[in-house]
Amino acid sequence: MTLSPSPLEETSEARATASPLTRIGEARWILLTALLAAGSAVFAYQVPVTAAVAAMAALTFAAAFVPRRSASRRVKFNAQREVRRMWPGTGMKVTVDALPTPCFVADGRGIIRYVNTQAQTLYSGVKPGSPLSFFLRAPSLLEAFDRVCATGGTERINWTERVPTETWYEAHIAPIYMPGSDARDRPHGLPDFILVVIQDLTENRRLERTRTDFVANASHELRTPLASLTGFIETIQGAAKNDPEAQDRFLSIMLDQARRMRRLIDDILSLSRIELKAHVRPENKLDLTDIVRHTSDALSPLAAEMKVEIRMDMPEKPVEVKGDRDELIQVAENLVENALKYGGSGKYVDLSLAEQRGADGGRLWVLSVRDYGEGIPREHLPRLTERFYRVDTDSSRAMKGTGLGLAIVKHIVTRHRGRLDIESEPGEGATFKVTLPAIQEPADVSGPSTA
Structure with missing residues (x-):
């Protein structure tokens, strides 16, 4: 330059x-x-x-x-x-490049003198010599920049951008005075440089919102059975104190409510345990066929009660993946149980395992659970894996659902580096597909054969 x-x-x-x-x-x-x-x-x-x-x-x-x-x-x-005062030295550039967040070095007039790689990735077209306001257009940030230039202090500000998606940012703005520089040599007494560091807070804000919603929903779900238990206990102690028939009826309802609370607490604890080790990928080798057969056998009494037939289509060879056996059993049981409860009107639930090739040529196994019930309206599909989200609240509670089953499935599948897909049309049932990477054989290292 x-x-x-x-x-x-x-x-x-x-x-x-x-x-x-x-x-x-x-x-x-x-x-x-x-x-x-x-x-x-x-x-x-x-x-x-x-x-x-x-x-x-x-x-x-x-x-x-x-x-x-x-x-x-x-x-x-x-x-x-x-x-040297007008342009950053090599030492400053190396330091800014080492920071993991987007950084801008500007002079007191708001002209960019240097940007690190992260800033160039986030803001396309940014380059030294351009005004900072061309790329950072948040009014609160530009006002804070002016205050730093005028007072020589530091500023920390937050702002939200709505387009193309809602994102949250934080900026730390601080003056830089070069060693040995004289304030009399600076135009209008401005600092030699201004450092602007941008931090993306979107993920943290979304996690915070998720936690808040989770606590609120969990409190609400627990409050209902607790209110029922309290009311029935007071009734048994009062008006029904000498009515054995009413006591038996109320105690039966109280037992159902206590079991509902236990299921809810178990699911909350299970979800918390999965989240704690979400970053640790399971390394145990296991056969998905055994897990699917175990699930079918375990839920056969419920299928008989619902008058639904479970049909299976399993490959003859072993379906080997790396995973946690208990967690994958939980995935299969949650999906099959949902199919029996909410799609049982179709009288059949199909379980199948099929092999696929990924975009990179790697082998994948797809576990499909399909029912032939009423199906799920398309507008509900993107939110099915949210915690406590229900398509029909009354139906879910009548089926003794906690609203956490699919959220648990999603977290387990994510931990196994897999994917959960949901397909449904009203009147045609629903299909839940869990895709997991297969254990790669030596011949798979170079990808699929071209012969």
């Missing part, structure tokens, strides 16, 4: 190209002093006039033509310091 010469550099060049008469004029007081000294020497010490004239001539020649090296070096040093 080409830089225009600073005022100090222009002064240095002007002095280097000044005429002899101009230089003699600048040194006039030195020459006048030397002339008086020469005159005194002639009259007081009888120094020959020719010698005095020769000395004055030599001194005048030196003033007119010999460069002033000390002044030139000082001007050059000042010019270099001015350039």
Whole structure:
């Protein structure tokens, strides 16, 4: 990048190209002093006039033509310091590049002097020499930038952007004063540089909102059975104190409510345990066929009660994946139980395992659970895995659902580096597909065969 010469550099060049008469004029007081000294020497010490004239001539020649090296070096040093103040040095650039967040280094006028790689990735087209306001257009951020320039303090501000999606950002703005710089050399007293660090808070805000919603929903779900238990206990202690028939009926309802609370607490604890180890991928080798058959056998009494037939389509060879057996059994049981409860009107639930190839050529296993019930309206599909989300609240509670089953399934599948897909059309049932990476055999390392 080409830089225009600073005022100090222009002064240095002007002095280097000044005429002899101009230089003699600048040194006039030195020459006048030397002339008086020469005159005194002639009259007081009888120094020959020719010698005095020769000395004055030599001194005048030196003033007119010999460069002033000390002044030139000082001007050059000042010019270099001015350039360093205008553009960040290598040390500052290396430091900014090492930061994991987008960073801008601007001067006091709001002109970008350097940006790190993260900022270039987030803000396309950003480059040194452009105004900061071209890329960071939040009014609160620009106002904070002006305050830092004026006061020399630091600022921390937050703002939200709505387009294309809702995102939250935080900016830390601080002045930078270069070592050895003089406030008198800065235009209008501005800092040498302003550092702007951008932090994306979107994920943290969404997690915070999720936790808040979860606590509110869990409290609401627990409050209902607790209110029922309290009411029935008070009734048994009061009006139904001597009514054995009413007591038996109320105790049966109380038992159902207590079981509902236990299921809810178990699901909350299960979800919490899964979240704690979400970043740890399971490494145990297991066969999905055994898990599906185990699930079918475990839920056969419920299927018989609902008058639904479970049909299975399993491959003959082992379906090997890396996973946690208990968690994958929980996935299969939740999906099959939902199919039996909410799609049992179709009289059949199909379980199948099929092999697929991923986009990178790797082998995948897909577990499909399909029912032939009423189906799910399309507008509900994106939210089915949200905690406590129900398509029909009354139906879900009547089926003793907690509203956490599919949320647990999603978290387990994510931990196994898999994917959960839901397909449904009203009147045509619903299909839940869990895709898990297969254990790659040596022949799979180079991808699928082209033969």
